[in-house]
Every structure is written in C-alpha cells, then in structure tokens.
Amino acid sequence: MQRLLLFIFLTFITTATAVAQETGSVRGRITTSDGTIAEGVTVKFKGTTFAGMTNEDGEYSIRKVPYGTYTLVVSAVGLYPKEKQITIGKGVLVADFSLNENRSQLADVQISTNRKKFKVDKVSPSLRLQSPLIEVPQNIKVVTSRVLADQMVFDVVDGLTRNVSGTTRTGHWDAQYANISTRGTTIPAFRNGMNMKMPWGPLADDASTIERIEFVKGPSGFMMANGEPGGIYNIVTKKPTGENHSSVSLSGGGYNLGRAAVDLDGKLSKDGRLLYRLNLAAQSKGSFNKYNFNDRYIFAPVISYQIDSATTITAEYTHQHVTAQALGNYSFSAIGFKDVPPSFFLGDPALDPSKLSDHNITLYFNHRLDNNWKVNGQVAYVKYGLEGGSMWLSSIAKNGDMLRYYNLSEELAINKNAQMSIMGDAKTGSIIHRIMGGVDMGNLKTWGDFSPGNSDIRLAITPTNPTGIFNVYNPIYGIPTANIPIFDRSRSIQVRSGSNTYATNLTYTGVYLQDEIRMLEEKLRLTLAGRFTHSVTVGKTNATQISDNVFSPRVGLSYSITNDFSAYGLYDQSFLPVAGQNYAGEAFKPIRGNNIEFGLKKDLFDGKWNATVAAYKINKKNVLTADLDPEHLAINPNAQIQLGGIESKGIEVDIAGEVVKGLDVLLNYAFTDARVKKDANPLLIGRHVPNSVKHITNGWLSYRLKNANSVLNGFGLTGGYQLQFDRYAGSTASPMKLPAYVRFDAGASYEKGKITISALVNNLLDRRLLTQGSYTNLGSRETATSSSYYTYIYDMPRNARVTLTYRFQ
Structure with a gap:
C-alpha cells in the first residue's frame, strides 16, 4: 500500500511539474546573403525534437519550447548549415538568419523541398494577410498554377471554379468575362490585390500570366468593403524569380x-x-x-x-x-x-x-x-x-x-x-x-x-x-x-x-x-x-x-x-x-x-x-x-x-x-x-x-x-x-x-x-x-x-x- 501511495505521489509531482513547465516560442526569417527568400529550410533545436520549416516568405515559427538555452540549427540541401545559440524565455524570441549562398544554388533547395502541389499554406503578399491560412478567421482557397496545368486550364472560365467549394460561373458573351459567383452573389475580379471590377470587364485572364488565384469567401474588408458580400477572387500574376523557370x-x-x-x-x-x-x-x-x-x-x-x-x-x-x-x-x-x-x-x-x-x-x-x-x-x-x-x-x-x-x-x-x-x-x-x-x-x-x-x-x-x-x-x-x-x-x-x-x-x-x-x-x-x-x-x-x-x-x-x-x-x-x-x-x-x-x-x-x-x-x-x-x-x-x-x-x-x-x-x-x-x-x-x-x-x-x-x-x-x-x-x-x-x-x-x-x-x-x-x-x-x-x-x-x-x- 505504501508503495502504491508513493507511486501515485511521484506520478502527481511529475505531472504537475510538466503542466507547470513554462514554455516560449521562437520565430524568424531566413534569407540568402543576396537577399533572396529561403523557402523550405529546416530549422531545428539541436538534440531535441523541436523543429520547423520556412514558408514561401522565408518565415518559420516554433512554439511551446521549454525555457532554456539551446543551439538553433538551420540547414537545407545546397545551403551551408548555420548555428546560433539562443535562450528561450517569456514571450516570443526573434532569430533571423542570412545564409551565404547565391540564387542558382538556392534553386536546388526550392525544387527539392517543393512537395505541395494542391495545398497552399499562405496567401500572396497582395492580400496583405501575414498569418498562415490555418490561423486566418475566414475561408480562403488558393488555386495554384500547378493545378491549372494539371487540369489543362487555359483561362479563368475554363473549369477553374471546380477547385473551390460552392463556386460557379454564369456563361455570358462567349466566355469573354468570368462572371464567377459564390455564396449566392457574383464576386468581383482582382488582379494582384487591385479591384478590376467593371460593368463588362475585365477580360478573362489567360493562364499563361497566372501564378495563383485566391478566393476569399465572404466580405473582405482587409481588401475592399464596397462590393458584394459573397467575396472576391484575386489573380496573382507571374513575377520574376531570379532563377531559370523558363x-x-x-x-x-x-x-x-x-x-x-x-x-x-x-x-x-x-x-x-x-x-x-x-x-x-x-x-x-x-x-x-x-x-x-x-x-x-x-x-x-x-x-x-x-x-x-x-x-x-x-x-x-x-x-x-x-x-x-x-x-x-x-x-x-x-x-x-x-x-x-x-x-x-x-x-x-x-x-x-x-x-x-x-x-x-x-x-x-x-x-x-x-x-x-x-x-x-x-x-x-x-x-x-x-x-x-x-x-x-x-x-x-x-x-x-x-x-x-x-x-x-x-x-x-x-x-x-x-x-x-x-x-x-x-x-x-x-x-x-x-x-x-x-x-x-x-x-x-x-x-x-x-x-x-x-x-x-x-x-x-x-x-x-x-x-x-x-x-x-x-x-x-x-x-x-x-x-x-x-x-x-x-x-x-x-x-x-x-x-x-x-x-x-x-x-x-x-x-x-x-x-x-x-x-x-x-x-x-x-x-x-x-x-x-x-x-x-x-x-x-x-x-x-x-x-x-x-x-x-x-x-x-x-x-x-x-x-x-x-x-x-x-x-x-x-x-x-x-x-x-x-x-x-x-x-x-x-x-x-x-x-x-x-x-x-x-x-x-x-x-x-x-x-x-x-x-x-x-x-x-x-x-x-x-x-x-x-x-x-x-x-x-x-x-x-x-x-x-x-x-x-x-x-x-x-x-x-x-x-x-x-x-x-x-x-x-x-x-x-x-x-x-x-x-x-x-x-x-x-x-x-x-x-x-x-x-x-x-x-x-x-x-x-x-x-x-x-x-x-x-x-x-x-x-x-x-x-x-x-x-x-x-x-x-x-x-x-x-x-x-x-x-x-x-x-x-x-x-x-x-x-x-x-x-x-x-x-x-x-x-x-x-x-x-x-x-x-x-x-x-x-x-x-x-x-x-x-x-x-x-x-x-x-x-x-x-x-x-x-x-x-
């Protein structure tokens, strides 16, 4: 009986200690020495299981790390690893890295870590939202150029709406205009965050210029308030990457x-x-x-x-x-x-x-x-x-x-x-x-x-x-x-x-x-x-x-x-x-x-x-x-x-x-x-x-x-x-x-x-x-x-x- 009570007491003390253990967070941004964003780079606390990976903006975040001093290691294929000693305490610590590498070598990193074809974790900068999609209090769906290519879509009226729930297109004028609707209302067209809504236009965007299309369901006050409450769709056009993606x-x-x-x-x-x-x-x-x-x-x-x-x-x-x-x-x-x-x-x-x-x-x-x-x-x-x-x-x-x-x-x-x-x-x-x-x-x-x-x-x-x-x-x-x-x-x-x-x-x-x-x-x-x-x-x-x-x-x-x-x-x-x-x-x-x-x-x-x-x-x-x-x-x-x-x-x-x-x-x-x-x-x-x-x-x-x-x-x-x-x-x-x-x-x-x-x-x-x-x-x-x-x-x-x-x- 005494052994049982001792076991229960030790278990209680261990659990209470674990619950009371204070934790902090670290986040930062990783670039190369020439300012290029480093996507897909692994960030890890040496000797622990705490780790993260940079997103398309070169940003990472690791949460619930117990207080203490650690060695933070960043690494990826084609990039020299770099270490930095940090101390986790109350709040969020910011730890940025600049890696000594050039654009051509970085291209190998981006290719080797590009696992996601249909899933997107973050919207483009043109939508202004800084948080990952899983943290945004709104239903936002992103259709990438890879999806368009897989479906052999040549413009935004060519079967695009199949990729977003509840979204349809109403035919008009030989498909020159998109006329896309969701949630019971017609939604306006944006290009790179700019409102293109016109009585008759704009013309349906050609797939050759599209990097991604972002559908924002419901009113989007962070972009525009004067419009239909069903939402908007934002065409993000292709921009230079600095690498040979021709x-x-x-x-x-x-x-x-x-x-x-x-x-x-x-x-x-x-x-x-x-x-x-x-x-x-x-x-x-x-x-x-x-x-x-x-x-x-x-x-x-x-x-x-x-x-x-x-x-x-x-x-x-x-x-x-x-x-x-x-x-x-x-x-x-x-x-x-x-x-x-x-x-x-x-x-x-x-x-x-x-x-x-x-x-x-x-x-x-x-x-x-x-x-x-x-x-x-x-x-x-x-x-x-x-x-x-x-x-x-x-x-x-x-x-x-x-x-x-x-x-x-x-x-x-x-x-x-x-x-x-x-x-x-x-x-x-x-x-x-x-x-x-x-x-x-x-x-x-x-x-x-x-x-x-x-x-x-x-x-x-x-x-x-x-x-x-x-x-x-x-x-x-x-x-x-x-x-x-x-x-x-x-x-x-x-x-x-x-x-x-x-x-x-x-x-x-x-x-x-x-x-x-x-x-x-x-x-x-x-x-x-x-x-x-x-x-x-x-x-x-x-x-x-x-x-x-x-x-x-x-x-x-x-x-x-x-x-x-x-x-x-x-x-x-x-x-x-x-x-x-x-x-x-x-x-x-x-x-x-x-x-x-x-x-x-x-x-x-x-x-x-x-x-x-x-x-x-x-x-x-x-x-x-x-x-x-x-x-x-x-x-x-x-x-x-x-x-x-x-x-x-x-x-x-x-x-x-x-x-x-x-x-x-x-x-x-x-x-x-x-x-x-x-x-x-x-x-x-x-x-x-x-x-x-x-x-x-x-x-x-x-x-x-x-x-x-x-x-x-x-x-x-x-x-x-x-x-x-x-x-x-x-x-x-x-x-x-x-x-x-x-x-x-x-x-x-x-x-x-x-x-x-x-x-x-x-x-x-x-x-x-x-x-x-x-x-x-x-x-x-x-x-x-x-x-x-x-x-x-x-x-x-x-x-x-x-x-x-x-x-x-």
Whole structure:
C-alpha cells in the first residue's frame, strides 16, 4: 500500500511539474546573403525534437519550447548549415538568419523541398494577410498554377471554379468575362490585390500570366468593403524569380484549338538585382457554334529591380487582345431548355467580328523597414475596350421563327487604383499585435454605346425561304449586305454615351486598420478591424449624385486547438453603391451585406493535405426591387424601390493535398440556400436567388508514378467530376430549375526530365450541359408570332486537348 501511495505521489509531482513547465516560442526569417527568400529550410533545436520549416516568405515559427538555452540549427540541401545559440524565455524570441549562398544554388533547395502541389499554406503578399491560412478567421482557397496545368486550364472560365467549394460561373458573351459567383452573389475580379471590377470587364485572364488565384469567401474588408458580400477572387500574376523557370508549351485540341505559350524567367544583371519575366501566348479556337471563333494573344513583360536588401521595385504590363466572330453564344427556344442543339448560332458570318482588348500597367514598391515591419505601395492603370456588334432576339414563335435585331456593341472602361499599406508585429508584454493598415483609392469611368439597328434583320429571299425569316430549327445563314445596319462611329464613344445611361464615374477612398491580437503563446487570435470608405458616384443631376460614407467593422476569432487544428468565427460587413433613383427622384442608398461565419481547419499527415469546414449566413438589405405602386408606375413605368432583402446560408467543405505518395486530391462540397427574404411582391418572398445552385460537389485526382526502377516512372493519370443539383434559372418572376450539371473529365500524362506530354478529354460523356439559363414570360402579350421563350448557353461538348511542355531547367 505504501508503495502504491508513493507511486501515485511521484506520478502527481511529475505531472504537475510538466503542466507547470513554462514554455516560449521562437520565430524568424531566413534569407540568402543576396537577399533572396529561403523557402523550405529546416530549422531545428539541436538534440531535441523541436523543429520547423520556412514558408514561401522565408518565415518559420516554433512554439511551446521549454525555457532554456539551446543551439538553433538551420540547414537545407545546397545551403551551408548555420548555428546560433539562443535562450528561450517569456514571450516570443526573434532569430533571423542570412545564409551565404547565391540564387542558382538556392534553386536546388526550392525544387527539392517543393512537395505541395494542391495545398497552399499562405496567401500572396497582395492580400496583405501575414498569418498562415490555418490561423486566418475566414475561408480562403488558393488555386495554384500547378493545378491549372494539371487540369489543362487555359483561362479563368475554363473549369477553374471546380477547385473551390460552392463556386460557379454564369456563361455570358462567349466566355469573354468570368462572371464567377459564390455564396449566392457574383464576386468581383482582382488582379494582384487591385479591384478590376467593371460593368463588362475585365477580360478573362489567360493562364499563361497566372501564378495563383485566391478566393476569399465572404466580405473582405482587409481588401475592399464596397462590393458584394459573397467575396472576391484575386489573380496573382507571374513575377520574376531570379532563377531559370523558363518553359515553352504547344497545345492542340478539338474544335480547331491551337495554342502556344512561352514563359521566360531570368536575370538581366549578373548580380541578380535586375530580373525579368516575359509571358507570351497565342491561341486560335473554333467553336461548337456554327461559324463562331475566338482568337487571342497575350503579351506580359515584368521587370523587377532590387535597390538594396530591403527594397524592391517592380513594373508590370499585361496586354490581352481577342477577336471573336460573335459575342453572344446564346440559344433560344419557345419549347424548353436544350431544345435546339449546341451547334445553333444566333449570329451570322456576314457580320464583322468583334475585337476586345485590355491594357494593364502596374507599378509596385516593397520595402522592409526592419525584421518586423514592411511597407508596400502599388498603382495600376487598366484600359478595356470593345468594338463590334451583337445579334439579339426580338421575338420567337412556337414554330421557331425568330425576328432578330443587330445593335452596336462598343465599350470603354478606364480603371485607376492606388494602394499603400504598412504591416508588422508589435509586442505589449506577452501579447503580440499583428497590425495592418492601409489606404486604397480608385476611380472607374465607363462608356458604352449599344445603339440598336434594324429591329428585323432578314435573310436573303430565296425559294426555300420566301420570307427571309430566321428559324432556330432550320437556320440559314448569309445576311445580305444591304440588310446589315451601318452605325455612325464618327464621334468618340465618350461623346456618344453621354446621352445614355452607360456613362458612369465612380470614385472611392478607403482607410483600413486591423489588429490581430495574438495571445496565449499565439494560440488565441482576436482580429479587430474596420474600414471607412468614402465613395462618390457622379450623376447627371444633383439627385443622382451619390455620396456614401460607410464604416465597415470586422471581428474575427481564431484558436489553435493543436498546432495543426484550428477553429474560427467571423463577423464582417460590406456595402455596394447603387446608382439611380426612385419614382420621386430620390437617390438609392447603398446595399448593405452582413456575414457571420464559423469554421474548422485541419492539416493532416505532416501538413501534406488539409481540410476546411465552414458555415455562414449572409444578409443583404436595400436590394432594388420593382415598384408595384400604380401611381408610381404612372410616373415611371420602370420604377424601382429599395425594399428587397436576400438571405444566403450554407455549408462548405474543402479538402486538398497529397493523400499518399504521388496522389494529389481536390474534393469539395457546398450546400447553398440563397432566397429572397423581403420584396414588394409577396409572391417572390422565399424564392431562390437567380443563378444560385443548392448542391455542388467537385473532385479532381492526379496520380504520378514516382519509381525510378519502373519503366512507367513519370507516367500519370488525372481526372475529375463536377456535379451541380437544384440549379435555379435567372429569373425570380418565373421560378424554374435548370437541368443538373454532370461532367466527367479524364486524362493521362508522361513526364521525363524536362519534357511533359499531357492529354485530357473534357465532358467525357458528351452531355448537353448549360452554364446559364432563364425564362422570359410574355404572359398576356403572347401572340402567334411572339411567344414566351427560354434563353440558355451551352458548355463545351466532348473535346480533347494535348499539350507538350519543355522546361529549360
């Protein structure tokens, strides 16, 4: 009995000592002697099991180290190891290292430690967030260029959304624009942290310029508050690395697809301070629509100069040019969805092709004040333009006879942005304040001219078509030149659009401050932030001149249950300026959005893959809806009021990473319930938001055999699925579902040394898939020659692609 009591007493003392043992943390940043970030470097306490590894920013962190004096060792393949004696005490110790090595030797380190293909641990600097994704109190997903290459994606409308839970694309204008939605709302496009949102643009980014794409779910006050509450997606373009990552690729495929892309990456000076990156791409693509085609080229040079070890300036220019026979690839039918075949073409080969282009110039300034603080600044200028025309429906009869009209389609948009931000860590006792502050300014001016031409574009009168009417079931092409309207373009588009509603001018200035308070050895993180935004929408009258001053708070909480498992909660707000006025001439208030979100994040199997589960609820108020008051309609037949409200709630699950050696997996599922909560018309309350999808699940698997002793070494298989159920058409007035979206893709590849050959078949089952659909109900206005009708856009039928890539390193 005495021995038992002694054993219990000693066990208690040992346990109590272990519990009471005080621990501290160490973190730092590792670079080479020429200032290059050292990614994938091992940091270890000599003679212990405490260790860490630097991330893509060269930063590391090791927590819960018992008080004491240790020898810290940094090492990696191709780098000389270095040791430093440190003493761990209360709080966080900062220990930085500079390794005596050059860029060419560092390249071996980065290649040898690059294990992650689908999983990303941290966002790009353009999103400003300094903490790892597992610690950020928000659902953020990153799609890398390696994923795009594996899926043979050539632009952001080419199957990109399959990689992010609950994210869809609504087809429009032959896929020239992305139109990406998540959580029941359309989300704006960003490039390198700059807002590119335009009424019609920007053009869909080409994969040749993309390093990664970051999807931020929910309001993103740290980037922008004046937008939809569903979130944003941020295109991060390729920058110089200082190493030879150059490559060339040639692609071919169905529907006369031909493509070439060149990526040149290197130094312009021997000391490695002046770097360059040049991406070139040209693509010619036919269409499953008769006579349609889409040709493009891309020119994207970047130059970076390292002034000193702490300061870098970068200049970037991206130009895209597209020529397309027709912008609209819509199908129409009075019978139902999928009634006409995918080959149906609304346009005509007798019409001139449309030309689209955008020019994007961006200047970056990055300066590290010390080991903790850095300052970033950037300015961007984007000019987007369209010249052409488009064919649209005037009316359609039950037998398929259609009257068409041809209108001018000309657009110009100039978007200017400027950002300045400062970020770093400060300590108050044992608490760390991760502070971020910044100023954003932007001005967007747009002009458009969509003047209609003839309201009835007739075909040539022939014995087989004596009326010259176009029929969707038996289309005849070849409009006589005399029947094609000629538009007056003698005046500039700025002058022409001054007389219509397509001339807009929006200016905003935002100030943002965030403090991420890291407590309990940085296990508990409280985010307190706010953005004040002043926006002005220039109107043609004093009544339509809108000036908004809005404060948008942000509160987040994240807790690390273990080093690789965290839970979070978030409250964030957004607002969206609304142009126009009600029947009485009163300007509309901005649409407000509130997001409440909770989630869990878990890294598994030594950080090789991770899983995220998130639940959210978004409320939008002040949404425009039709004014049903007869007295108001007598004043303005198109009168609107701000009585609408929308509620969107759902659950998202994302899994990404290397499950077993050689097998990388992306899996996601989302349940989205987006409904009208408040409206002037009681019949609309409870109906689903147009273009929302209730159930979405996607999967992508990529396996490559890595066995040097096998003849199949380097052989890979890849494939995936996209499933969408309970899809709601683009109209609340006539509630209607779209057909389910079920798509399977599969491919194979072979990698040997510097060469990779890849082949992929999309839409393997050759299903008729729709990327968009709506219904127009004419009701009592229906006649024998004008019926209610369905509008929809087909996705690509079954098609194959083959790509040959040669890497210079």
